[in-house]
Amino acid sequence: MHYVGYAPLAAAVSNAGGIGLITALTQKSAEDLRAEIVKCKKLTSKPFGVNLTLLPALTPPDYPAFAKVVEEEMEGGQLRLIETAGHVKGLAPFVEQFKSAGAYVIHKCVAVRHAKTAQRLGVDAISMDGFDCAGHPGEYDIGNWVLFAIAARQLDIPFVASGGCADGKQLAAALALGAEGMNMGTRWMATAEAPIHQKVKQALVDGDENSTALVMRTMRNTERVYRNKAAEAVLELEKEHPGDFSKIAHLVKGDNYRKVFQETGDLEDGVWSAGTVMGLIDDIPTCQELTDRIISEAEEIIQGRLQDMVTA
Numbered sequence: 001m002h003y004v005g006y007a008p009l010a011a012a013v014s015n016a017g018g019i020g021l022i023t024a025l026t027q028k029s030a031e032d033l034r035a036e037i038v039k040c041k042k043l044t045s046k047p048f049g050v051n052l053t054l055l056p057a058l059t060p061p062d063y064p065a066f067a068k069v070v071e072e073e074m075e076g077g078q079l080r081l082i083e084t085a086g087h088v089k090g091l092a093p094f095v096e097q098f099k100s101a102g103a104y105v106i107h108k109c110v111a112v113r114h115a116k117t118a119q120r121l122g123v124d125a126i127s128m129d130g131f132d133c134a135g136h137p138g139e140y141d142i143g144n145w146v147l148f149a150i151a152a153r154q155l156d157i158p159f160v161a162s163g164g165c166a167d168g169k170q171l172a173a174a175l176a177l178g179a180e181g182m183n184m185g186t187r188w189m190a191t192a193e194a195p196i197h198q199k200v201k202q203a204l205v206d207g208d209e210n211s212t213a214l215v216m217r218t219m220r221n222t223e224r225v226y227r228n229k230a231a232e233a234v235l236e237l238e239k240e241h242p243g244d245f246s247k248i249a250h251l252v253k254g255d256n257y258r259k260v261f262q263e264t265g266d267l268e269d270g271v272w273s274a275g276t277v278m279g280l281i282d283d284i285p286t287c288q289e290l291t292d293r294i295i296s297e298a299e300e301i302i303q304g305r306l307q308d309m310v311t312a
Contacts, residue, residue, distance in 0.1 A: 001185055002026055002273070003257045004196055005051060007036050009287075011043030012193035016291035019081055020044075024052045030065035037073045049081030054090055067094055071101045080104055083127065088117045095122050108162065108183075110138030112150050115159070125158045126151065127183050132164025134186045134212075134224050134275035145177075152178025166280040168297020172306070175298075186275040192286045197265030200272075201284050209279030215252065215271060218242035223252070226274040228267055230256075 001009075001023045010020030022040060027033040033050075040048055050070050054063065073079050082098045084091060085108040098105050099122060107118040108127040115126040128151045130144035131137045144163055151159050161174035162183035174182045189196060190204040203226065212224050213231040218238045225231050234248045241247040256270025285293070 001051070001188070002254065003261045004189055004194060006195050007040035007043055009188060009191070009194050010048050011040050011046075012191070012287040013188060013291075014044045014046040014048045016287040017295070018287075018291055019047055019049055021049045021051045021081075021083055024050050024066050024070070025061055030062060030069045033066055034069045034073060037069070037079060041078055045078070047078060047080055049083055050079065051083040051085060052094070054084065054086035054094070063094070067097055070103075071097060074101050074103060077102075081106065083108060084123070085127075088114055088121065091118065092121045099124075106160070110136070111140050111142070112147070112154055115151060115155055119155060119157050123157070125160065125180070126155060127162045128159050128179070129183075130161075130163035132276050133162060134273040134277075136221070136223055137163070137214075139220055139222060148174065148177040148179055164275055164277045166277045168294045168299075169301060171294055171298040172301040175302075184277075186273075186277045187281060187290070188287070189274075190281050190284050191290055192284060196261040197263075199265035199267065200261055203267050204274060204278050204281050205284060207274070207278035207281075209276045211278050212274055212276055216245075216248070219245055223271070223273065224275060225271040226267065228271070230268060230270050234271060 001021065003026050005021055005023030005026060007022060010022045013020030022036055024033050027036055037050065052066060052070065070082060080103055082103045083106050084094060095105055105123045106125040106127055107123040108129050109115040109118060110129045115128065118126060128147055129137065130147045131141050132144055144161060148161055158180045160181045160183050161179040165182040165184045166187040171182050186204065188194060190201045194201065211227050213227040213235060214222050214224055215231055215234040216223050230251050234251050237247045252271050257272050260266060260269050260272050
């Protein structure tokens with residue numbers, strides 16, 4: 001949720017009954033992250049979490065400093081859920097640090113074998129991220145229908161369904177497949193409280209399941225993004241220069257997200273992540289309205305339609 005996961009949205013999700021997450025690496029520094037966490041504490045009395053994504057980079061962020069701030073701000077118990085993501089290499093020290101401070105650590109994975117590694121490293125739960133997701137779906141192209149069923153068979157710790165999630169039918173299906181709940185990204189972007197440009201929110205409503213593109217496949221760093229002129233240009237450049245990141249860097253740099261989401265609302269201004277779940281987004285409700293709708297629909301299916309099938 002780069003340049004989306006700020007305190008106002010995290011607090012709104014938590015106030016609605018979910019667990020909102022602040023995106024650590026959206027902040028420029030560890031102290032900026034601390035300020036955002038403090039802000040979230042003022043906006044909600046409910047539990048919330050922080051996402052810390054571990055990615056290789058030529059100039060990596062100061063991960064230890066970010067982790068230290070998260071650890072220090074856990075005092076009081078309101079901040080307790082820590083979502084880690086990215087490569088499991090180097091994950092162990094952070095899991096140990098967060099767990100020692102009393103955190104519940106959930107690691108996001110796109111493959112069950114990675115989830116099993118994270119399980120061995122001591123995480124408490126897994127967010128299984130299927131091929132439907134926005135952002136980085138990995139290189140395995142395994143859809144949720146199979147991925148979640150395998151996770152239920154092979155994992156000894158809980159998992160939540162992630163990728164392409166938006167409504168109560170999916171929540172009921174995720175529970176049936178063995179998940180403990182579901183994780184949403186793109187769907188939260190199309191809410192009243194999401195701190196992004198209204199044009200982006202409307203684009204998610206207007207788009208459908210065919211409105212995404214997969215870029216950076218030739219670099220084995222696949223990203224699912226909103227299909228626009230910039231994404232099409234990236235795909236053409238990848239055909240001409242497969243594996244050469246320098247040819248597309250100006251189109252996929254992170255600052256494009258900030259400009260589109262926070263400033264211009266120009267949907268064509270560089271690539272930005274969005275999921276196939278656009279096909280299920282028809283409006284821009286409040287987080288409370290969306291949460292209530294999802295829970296109500298899931299309960300109706302479980303207690304109504306499915307129960308009727310059992311007793312028929």
